[in-house]
Amino acid sequence: MIEIRQLQKNYQDFHLDCSLRVEDGMITGLAGKNGAGKSTTFKAILGLIRADGGEVEVFGKKAADLRTEDREQMGVVLSDSGISEYLAVEDLIPVMKNLYTKFDEKSFRERCERFDLPYHKKIKEFSTGMKRKLQINLALSHEAKLLILDEPTAGLDVSAREELLDMLREYMEPGDRSILISSHIATDLEGFCDDIYLINDGKIVLHEDTDVLLGKYGVLKVTEEQYWKIDRKYIIAVRKEEYGYRCLTNEKQFYLENYPDIVVEKSGIDELILMEKKEK
Numbered sequence: 001m002i003e004i005r006q007l008q009k010n011y012q013d014f015h016l017d018c019s020l021r022v023e024d025g026m027i028t029g030l031a032g033k034n035g036a037g038k039s040t041t042f043k044a045i046l047g048l049i050r051a052d053g054g055e056v057e058v059f060g061k062k063a064a065d066l067r068t069e070d071r072e073q074m075g076v077v078l079s080d081s082g083i084s085e086y087l088a089v090e091d092l093i094p095v096m097k098n099l100y101t102k103f104d105e106k107s108f109r110e111r112c113e114r115f116d117l118p119y120h121k122k123i124k125e126f127s128t129g130m131k132r133k134l135q136i137n138l139a140l141s142h143e144a145k146l147l148i149l150d151e152p153t154a155g156l157d158v159s160a161r162e163e164l165l166d167m168l169r170e171y172m173e174p175g176d177r178s179i180l181i182s183s184h185i186a187t188d189l190e191g192f193c194d195d196i197y198l199i200n201d202g203k204i205v206l207h208e209d210t211d212v213l214l215g216k217y218g219v220l221k222v223t224e225e226q227y228w229k230i231d232r233k234y235i236i237a238v239r240k241e242e243y244g245y246r247c248l249t250n251e252k253q254f255y256l257e258n259y260p261d262i263v264v265e266k267s268g269i270d271e272l273i274l275m276e277k278k279e280k
């Protein structure tokens with residue numbers, strides 16, 4: 001659905017160099033801390049900023065070759081909504097009908113109820129979370145084949161997050177749809193994505209199936225002495241701690257079997273985001 005090859009974007013003190021794929025029928029996550037380059041990647045995919053190099057293909061076409069029908073097949077949530085704040089939800093319905101041949105008013109209204117979105121209040125009077133819910137609802141409203149969701153959970157409370165993830169799972173049911181979703185809160189992605197890319201300082205530093213990430217990755221807590229004694233071939237990142245070193249491994253089973261004395265903990269994606277690059 002999406003193929004990005006060595007996408008480059010240069011700002012004064014930031015350089016994006018990113019390659020990733022979103023397969024048909026898959027949910028792919030892009031995780032990374034603030035400023036890592038997630039939004040820049042999304043904007044470049046959508047042609048909202050001009051890339052300085054590399055290739056972006058969506059539905060097998062370069063951005064410049066995407067036609068109106070192709071764009072109708074994309075549902076987008078970005079931090080900057082682009083919706084006129086002077087409109088109310090009720091006013092948006094005829095606009096959406098005009099823009100999208102497949103706009104489904106009934107399901108749009110159902111999601112308004114699920115998300116507690118009022119029909120007659122001006123959008124400028126919405127809270128941050130309400131605006132985000134509206135964007136999500138609009139993205140889901142026209143039977144898009146591809147959702148591109150930049151931080152869709154930002155500003156949502158726990159129940160709205162759950163509601164959103166349920167809606168996205170329902171959206172995936174037909175089987176031929178895909179989602180690219182970003183978050184700096186990795187737990188949002190862990191229970192939901194098929195595979196996850198980790199971006200750090202503009203570079204993709206890791207790409208794994210979520211099952212592998214959660215099953216094979218782990219954190220070793222070792223003293224200075226233990227650190228220098230163990231086989232470090234499966235240690236991919238290290239952080240100095242008061243007690244010694246906190247080490248991220250992509251083969252926790254190896255350490256569990258060979259070093260019964262050391263502490264091996266489960267690792268989530270937040271752990272990956274937190275860890276520095278391997279120093280030793």
Ligand SMILES: Nc1ncnc2c1ncn2[C@@H]1O[C@H](COP(=O)(O)OP(=O)(O)OP(=O)(O)O)[C@@H](O)[C@H]1O
Pocket residue numbers: 011012013014032033034035036037038039040041184
């Ligand atoms: N228009 C711009 N001009 C200059 N620098 C920019 C511009 N847009 C983004 N940047 C820089 O590019 C880097 C990546 O920003 P980006 O918004 O892609 O990060 P992000 O991963 O989406 O972060 P967040 O989780 O905070 O939304 C940052 O250093 C940011 O300051």
